[in-house]
Each structure stands twice: as structure tokens, then as C-alpha cells.
Amino acid sequence: MDRVPEVAVIGAGIVGLCTAYALAERGTTARVYERGLPGHGQSSGQSRIFRHAHDDARLVEFTRQGRAVWDEWADRLGAELISQDGVVALGGTVPGRLRTLRDVGGMTVRSLDSAEVHAHMPLLADYSGPAMLDEDGGAIRTRVAVERLAAALGDSVVTEEVISLRPTGHGTVEVRSTAGREEYATVVVCAGLGTARLARDVGLSLPVQPAAHVRLTFQVRGAPPERVACLQDSSGDFGEVGVYAAPYPGNSRYAVGLSQTVEIREDGSFADPEALAALNDRARDYVARALPGLDPEPVEYLHCWVTSLPWSEDGMAVWEADGIFFAAGHNLFKQAPRLGRALAGAALAEGLEDDLRPAAELGRSG
Ligand SMILES: Cc1cc2nc3c(=O)[nH]c(=O)nc-3n(C[C@H](O)[C@H](O)[C@H](O)COP(=O)(O)OP(=O)(O)OC[C@H]3O[C@@H](n4cnc5c(N)ncnc54)[C@H](O)[C@@H]3O)c2cc1C
The missing domain is CATH 3.50.50.60 (FAD/NAD(P)-binding domain)
Structure with missing residues (x-):
């Protein structure tokens, strides 16, 4: 240049x-x-979740508009950038979020019964609490x-x-x-x-609050499912209330992380050096309880800084x-x-x- x-x-x-x-x-x-x-x-790693569900209706609308830009750019860049398999959300936040999503409108969302949860998320153990599907959400093909x-x-x-x-x-x-x-x-x-x-x-x-984040990747047992949704689990039914998970391209691997992060000091060091390993163990234990479709021994670890705002x-x-x-x-x-x-x-x-x-x-x- x-x-x-x-x-x-x-x-x-x-x-x-x-x-x-x-x-x-x-x-x-x-x-x-x-x-x-x-x-x-x-931005590193193989997948992220595209979901419309947020507590703030303005952010839902911003995200809805963003989905259209992803589609436009996917066409122009000649690649699938978001998978077609949706996002399944579980837990007590579902009814309120469904209301917000419907109030904003313009995306396809619906509640699911337990058989439908299993159909969209075949890796998950039996679940019968509140659940919904965000059909226009999916796994972002981050590397592509x-x-x-x-x-x-x-x-x-x-x-x-x-x-x-x-x-x-x-x-x-x-x-x-x-x-x-x-x-x-x-x-x-x-x-x-x-x-x-x-x-x-x-x-x-x-x-800006900097913190450290852990995400583990697990191998799917047996043949990869043809379709598998991303998962947002705030139910607590499997021992955790803030879990985000998304398939890799091809569905043979699934990445799982807790929304909880580890605080760092001003100079970037950890106040509690054991905290990252503890988060790691909790994510692995969650997989053993909630996701029998995965081998609970991680095949990849992603450790990453994140930055969030206080509100x-x-x-x-x-x-x-x-x-x-x-x-x-x-x-x-x-x-x-x-x-x-x-x-x-x-x-x-x-x-x-x-x-x-x-x-x-x-x-x-x-
Ligand atoms: C494990 C994990 C899971 C996540 N899950 C999701 C999810 O499911 N859905 C979702 O939407 N988001 C998710 N996020 C958050 C999302 O990935 C980040 O918010 C996003 O990638 C931030 O992108 P960015 O471009 O702002 O920052 P970055 O990707 O960090 O990019 C900043 C770049 O600036 C460069 N840089 C910094 N300082 C300088 C400098 N002085 N000079 C030159 N270059 C510099 C850095 O090298 C870096 O490449 C997740 C994040 C993590 C870590």
C-alpha cells in the first residue's frame, strides 16, 4: 500500500x-x-455461538440486524459462516427471553418439549425443564x-x-x-x-474488566450427528448455571465453556493461580453429567483473555x-x-x- x-x-x-x-x-x-x-x-478457536437471546431488547434488535449482515457477507465471501442447526437454550430464563424475542420479532424462536430438545441436541442427557430453540442462531465458523x-x-x-x-x-x-x-x-x-x-x-x-476464560473441546462418541445445535444451559439441572457450547465444523467435536471467568490483577497475574484449573475441572464434570454423547476427556484446551463491561x-x-x-x-x-x-x-x-x-x-x- x-x-x-x-x-x-x-x-x-x-x-x-x-x-x-x-x-x-x-x-x-x-x-x-x-x-x-x-x-x-x-477471537481464537474454532467456534462461537450466534444467539439472539439477550435480556436487553435493544441488543436483541442489534443482533437480529447483525444476522442479516452475516448472511450478506457469507454470500460475498463464498462460505458458510453460521451453521444451520440453531441454538437450544435451557433453564428458568427461557420464558422471559422468549417473550423479549417475540416482542422484538423478526426471528424464528419457539419453546421445545423434551423430545424436541433431544432431536435438536442429541448429545444431551434427558432434560424436561423449560427449553427453546433459536432457529436463526447457530455455530459461527470462526476460522473461516x-x-x-x-x-x-x-x-x-x-x-x-x-x-x-x-x-x-x-x-x-x-x-x-x-x-x-x-x-x-x-x-x-x-x-x-x-x-x-x-x-x-x-x-x-x-x-473494561479483563479476565481469563477456559473452553474445553470434546470428541463426539461414535459417528457425528448430522445436525446438532449450540447449547446455552442456565438450568442448573446438571450442576452448572452458565454453560455455553458449540459444535466444530463437521460436528465431530463440541466445545464447552462455563460463562464464569477468572479475575486477573492489574498486571495480568492471577489472584488465585488454582482458579483456571478449577474451572477446567468443573467444565469436564459438567460434560460427564450433561453430555453423554461426548467422551468426557478433553481433546483441546482454549485459554483466552476476555474483556467485559460492568453492566x-x-x-x-x-x-x-x-x-x-x-x-x-x-x-x-x-x-x-x-x-x-x-x-x-x-x-x-x-x-x-x-x-x-x-x-x-x-x-x-x-
Ligand atoms: C472461549 C471464548 C468463548 C466465547 N464465546 C463467544 C460466543 O459464543 N459468542 C460470541 O459472540 N462471542 C464469544 N466470545 C467473545 C468473542 O470471541 C470476543 O468478544 C471477540 O472475539 C472479541 O473480538 P475483538 O476483535 O474485539 O478482540 P480480539 O480478538 O482480542 O482482537 C484484538 C486484536 O488486537 C490486537 N492488538 C491488541 N493491541 C494491539 C496493539 N497495540 N497494536 C496492534 N494490535 C493490537 C491483538 O493482537 C488482537 O488480535 C468468546 C470468547 C472466548 C475467549
């Missing part, structure tokens, strides 16, 4: 890639700074999404770490990286765990200062194409959507 582009995006996780792709569809080439490999931060987006962006993704950001005072932002210094009209920071540090350069203190585990927001936008939140994989379009619009001086401003606390329960 010879000419310096107007916009810099910092971070080539799923949010930064989607932001740059959304800018490209508007005719603007951004430079994307990535200190490591695209998609190897919080990252690879196709990065390939579409080509050499606009550069392997450089951004060291500092500084508004120049004449309407541009200076980006100093490990390999140079450039000025841009605007910068979008999608740096995951690195976002809060860069925000301090312009005097913003983001309330909800699904919360997200964008801070703005001096022509720089900082995106933060958790469970952002599913939201990334829609969020990317919103960030692209903001970078092109169309203004930031009100629901994404921090004061809106998008995702807040109740």
Missing part, C-alpha cells in the same frame, strides 16, 4: 477485521495494525470468517504493534507503531485487551475522543459485522449510533 489511508483500524480480531471490511464496502481502504496473527486474540475477511483485506493488514496514539491538534491522529509513524483522519481501536491501554493515551479510562456479560459500547473510536465489550463475535458497519459509519463522520454510546449501556439487564 503506497498512499497512507484516511482511516487506521487497530487490531485484526473479528471486530477490527469486520470494521475494515465494512469500510472497504463503502469504498474506504483502512490500514489495519495487528501485532500478532489476525484472529488469534479473543477470520481467514476470508483477512484475505479480502489483503496487504492492508500490517504486522505492527501500535505503541501510542496522539491527536495532533490539526485534525489528525498520529499513530506510532513498532515500524513507523503515520497520521490519519480517524482511528478505530478494536484491540481487545489492548484497547483500554490505548484509550488512556487520550485521557479515557474505560471500565452485563453481553454489554458493549464505543467511546469517542479526538476523532478516535474505542470499541469494547464481551461476546462480540456474533455482533462484529453489525458493529463493524456502525464503526465504519462513525469513522466516515456519520456519527456514532446512540445505542452504542457508553451511557446507553447496551446489553444491560432489566
Whole structure:
């Protein structure tokens, strides 16, 4: 790339890639700074859940709009990006969430009896409590999404770490990286765990809570089922109230994680060094009780940092200062194409959507 582009995006996780792709569809080439490999931060691993169910109706609507963007981009990128097998949710939160989903409308959701739960989620033990199916949800093909987006962006993704950001005072932002210094009209920071540090350069203190997360992958016993849904289990019937699980492409492996994370100190160290191993054991024990269709010995471990906002585990927001936008939140994989379009619009001086401003606390329960 010879000419310096107007916009810099910092971070080539799923949010930064989607932001740059959304800018490209508007005719603007951004430079994307990535200190490591695209998609190897919080966006790493083989699958994520796309679900519409959230406590905040505004976030349900945002997610519904996002589903359409995933479909549009899947067509354009020539790959399946979300599986067709839906998401089964279990537990006492189901009736309230079904009501919210129906109030917002525009997606196919319904309650399930125990035989239907088994048909959609054949790996699960017998279950007869409240359950629903989000038919338009599914397993996000995370690797394919990252690879196709990065390939579409080509050499606009550069392997450089951004060291500092500084508004120049004449309407541009200076980006100093490990390999140079450039000025841009605007910068979008999608740096995951690195976002809060860069925000301090312009005097913003983001309330981002970093933590560590464990996800284990298990082999399906016998032949992989032809169809298998993602699972969100808040029932407590199998000893845990916050479980998220999703199949790998081909359905021969299934990834299972507890929503609980492990707190870390300011310097990134663990307050309790045993906590990660304890979460690991709980996830394995859950599989032994709840998912007889899986061999309970994990075949893969994913340990990853996550960043969340104080008002909800699904919360997200964008801070703005001096022509720089900082995106933060958790469970952002599913939201990334829609969020990317919103960030692209903001970078092109169309203004930031009100629901994404921090004061809106998008995702807040109740
Ligand atoms: C195990 C697990 C399960 C999850 N399950 C779900 C799910 O089911 N559904 C869902 O929607 N979400 C889920 N999430 C959350 C989702 O994966 C993340 O919210 C999302 O991937 C965040 O993407 P990102 O682009 O914001 O951050 P990241 O992927 O972390 O990308 C940030 C990038 O910025 C780079 N970077 C940082 N600082 C700098 C710098 N100074 N200079 C240059 N580059 C820099 C990093 O190297 C990194 O690649 C899960 C997360 C984990 C870990």
C-alpha cells in the first residue's frame, strides 16, 4: 500500500477485521495494525455461538440486524459462516427471553418439549425443564470468517504493534507503531485487551474488566450427528448455571465453556493461580453429567483473555475522543459485522449510533 489511508483500524480480531471490511464496502481502504496473527486474540478457536437471546431488547434488535449482515457477507465471501442447526437454550430464563424475542420479532424462536430438545441436541442427557430453540442462531465458523475477511483485506493488514496514539491538534491522529509513524483522519481501536491501554493515551479510562476464560473441546462418541445445535444451559439441572457450547465444523467435536471467568490483577497475574484449573475441572464434570454423547476427556484446551463491561456479560459500547473510536465489550463475535458497519459509519463522520454510546449501556439487564 503506497498512499497512507484516511482511516487506521487497530487490531485484526473479528471486530477490527469486520470494521475494515465494512469500510472497504463503502469504498474506504483502512490500514489495519495487528501485532500478532489476525484472529488469534479473543477471537481464537474454532467456534462461537450466534444467539439472539439477550435480556436487553435493544441488543436483541442489534443482533437480529447483525444476522442479516452475516448472511450478506457469507454470500460475498463464498462460505458458510453460521451453521444451520440453531441454538437450544435451557433453564428458568427461557420464558422471559422468549417473550423479549417475540416482542422484538423478526426471528424464528419457539419453546421445545423434551423430545424436541433431544432431536435438536442429541448429545444431551434427558432434560424436561423449560427449553427453546433459536432457529436463526447457530455455530459461527470462526476460522473461516477470520481467514476470508483477512484475505479480502489483503496487504492492508500490517504486522505492527501500535505503541501510542496522539491527536495532533490539526485534525489528525498520529499513530506510532513498532515500524513507523503515520497520521490519519480517524482511528478505530478494536484491540481487545489492548484497547483500554490505548484509550488512556487520550485521557479515557474505560471500565473494561479483563479476565481469563477456559473452553474445553470434546470428541463426539461414535459417528457425528448430522445436525446438532449450540447449547446455552442456565438450568442448573446438571450442576452448572452458565454453560455455553458449540459444535466444530463437521460436528465431530463440541466445545464447552462455563460463562464464569477468572479475575486477573492489574498486571495480568492471577489472584488465585488454582482458579483456571478449577474451572477446567468443573467444565469436564459438567460434560460427564450433561453430555453423554461426548467422551468426557478433553481433546483441546482454549485459554483466552476476555474483556467485559460492568453492566452485563453481553454489554458493549464505543467511546469517542479526538476523532478516535474505542470499541469494547464481551461476546462480540456474533455482533462484529453489525458493529463493524456502525464503526465504519462513525469513522466516515456519520456519527456514532446512540445505542452504542457508553451511557446507553447496551446489553444491560432489566
Ligand atoms: C472461549 C471464548 C468463548 C466465547 N464465546 C463467544 C460466543 O459464543 N459468542 C460470541 O459472540 N462471542 C464469544 N466470545 C467473545 C468473542 O470471541 C470476543 O468478544 C471477540 O472475539 C472479541 O473480538 P475483538 O476483535 O474485539 O478482540 P480480539 O480478538 O482480542 O482482537 C484484538 C486484536 O488486537 C490486537 N492488538 C491488541 N493491541 C494491539 C496493539 N497495540 N497494536 C496492534 N494490535 C493490537 C491483538 O493482537 C488482537 O488480535 C468468546 C470468547 C472466548 C475467549
